[in-house]
Amino acid sequence: MKNKNLIAIYDxxxxxxxxxxxxxxEFEREPVQNILNGYVVATLxxxxxxxxxxxxxxxxxxxxxxxxxxxxxxxxxxxKGESLKDTILTVSNYADIIVMRHPRDGSARYASEVSPVPxxxxxxxxxxxxxxxxxxxxxxxxxxGTLENLQVAFVGDLKxxxxxxxxxxxxxxxxxxxxxxxxxxxxxxxxxxTHIKEKxxxxxxxxxxxxxxxxxxxxxxxxxxxERFSDPIEYERVKNAYxxxxxxxxxxxxNMKVLHPLPRxxxxxxxxxxxxxxxxxxxxxxxxxxxxxxxxSILGVK
Ligand code: CP
Numbered sequence: 536m537k538n539k540n541l542i543a544i545y546d547x548x549x550x551x552x553x554x555x556x557x558x559x560x561e562f563e564r565e566p567v568q569n570i571l572n573g574y575v576v577a578t579l580x581x582x583x584x585x586x587x588x589x590x591x592x593x594x595x596x597x598x599x600x601x602x603x604x605x606x607x608x609x610x611x612x613x614x615k616g617e618s619l620k621d622t623i624l625t626v627s628n629y630a631d632i633i634v635m636r637h638p639r640d641g642s643a644r645y646a647s648e649v650s651p652v653p654x655x656x657x658x659x660x661x662x663x664x665x666x667x668x669x670x671x672x673x674x675x676x677x678x679x680g681t682l683e684n685l686q687v688a689f690v691g692d693l694k695x696x697x698x699x700x701x702x703x704x705x706x707x708x709x710x711x712x713x714x715x716x717x718x719x720x721x722x723x724x725x726x727x728x729t730h731i732k733e734k735x736x737x738x739x740x741x742x743x744x745x746x747x748x749x750x751x752x753x754x755x756x757x758x759x760x761x762e763r764f765s766d767p768i769e770y771e772r773v774k775n776a777y778x779x780x781x782x783x784x785x786x787x788x789x790n791m792k793v794l795h796p797l798p799r800x801x802x803x804x805x806x807x808x809x810x811x812x813x814x815x816x817x818x819x820x821x822x823x824x825x826x827x828x829x830x831x832s833i834l835g836v837k
Contacts, residue, residue: 537835540647542656544665544701549708556673558828558837559821566823570836571600577630578604579622580657581613581637586797586819587657587666591634594826603629620649627652632833638762653833661695661763667796668701670825674818675753678792682706688714688747690777691757691802693723695764698796699757704730713738714747718773721759744777749786754779754812756795756802780804784812794818 536551547555562568576595580588584606592602603626605611613622619637623646626633635646636657643656643663658664676682687706689699693715703713703723707730715723715738722740731738741747748754756779764770778801779793795803795815807813831837 536832538653539833540654540656541665541829541833542643542647542654542659543663544668544705546665552669552672552705552708555669555825555828555832556676558832559669559673559824562824562827562831563821566827567597569599570831571595571598571834574600574632574834575630576600576602576830577626577633578602578606578657579611579626579633579635580604580606581608581635581642582658584636584657586822587636587664588634590819590822591655591657591666591826591830594823594830597823598827598830600830604634619646623650623654632830655829655833658697661697661700661760663701664697664796665701666822666826666829667698668705669829670818670822671698671702671755671794671796672705673821673825674792674794674814677821678814679752679790682709684710685752686712686714686750687753687755688716688744688751689723689755689757690716690744690747690779692721692759692773693717693757694721695760696757699723699755700727702755703727707731707734707736711736714741714750715739716741716744716747716777718742718776720769721773721776744779745783745786748783748791749788751791752788754787754791754793756793756799756815758795758798758800758802775801777802778804779807781806781810784810787812 595602632653634655640660640662643659647654792814
């Protein structure tokens with residue numbers, strides 16, 4: 536995996552993904568290792584982030600690397616009109632690897648085509664979020680003991696939710712049955728459903744979440760992505776479509792875990808946080824180990 540970009544989850548084979556999950560387990564057992572001493576990691580965030588940026592920076596710091604970057608493109612020369620290409624070419628002089636989040640679909644792929652150093656996509660528009668997918672897979676494997684033959688329910692904004700797109704594609708390697716719960720206008724895009732169909736797997740679509748909750752081993756809640764709507768009235772219509780509460784979990788399987796890439800707005804009531812099925816803050820913690828595995832592998836030290 537040395538120097539290999541990670542732009543979409545399917546850029547890495549199932550075997551490469553498994554290797555990263557195994558390596559993340561090693562980092563969870565021993566998170567502080569001075570194996571990236573002398574390396575510089577750049578984090579370029581053209582869009583807001585808490586978990587992805589800070590867990591990458593925590594991962595780099597715990598492995599002895601230095602971190603440079605910006606959290607707001609308005610504080611960089613992009614504000615003066617500098618192109619993405621020129622920004623990437625410039626930063627590649629200062630860093631060994633670039634972690635980039637950008638609001639435009641396809642921007643990470645473009646950056647990888649012009650960059651002399653590896654690019655990790657930390658989310659590009661409504662397209663892909665492959666490092667989130669790896670930590671989601673890690674969380675699923677850790678809580679269920681396997682990734683095979685699971686019933687996975689996705690709830691919320693399946694149209695604009697990039698974490699849903701990446702994770703669905705990844706789970707098609709594991710005989711998953713998909714339960715897709717969304718308002719009619721926020722259904723999973725057909726190009727993602729094509730990945731499911733190509734693997735001869737089943738998906739069921741719902742507008743109500745009760746039945747999907749009863750069947751699920753994993754309940755993957757998502758935020759309605761306000762920032763992707765062109766019409767604010769349309770957002771207002773769907774913003775409260777799904778709110779998970781304690782009562783709804785009463786009919787869930789015992790092994791079921793609730794995941795959410797976070798941030799949440801109101802789609803999971805805070806009363807759920809104390810329920811043993813709630814796993815989303817542990818899921819965010821797992822992001823550090825997966826990102827340690829990615830940095831170490833792509834920089835060629837593991
Ligand atoms: N899950 C996730 O991408 O969170 P942030 O937007 O806070 O990075």
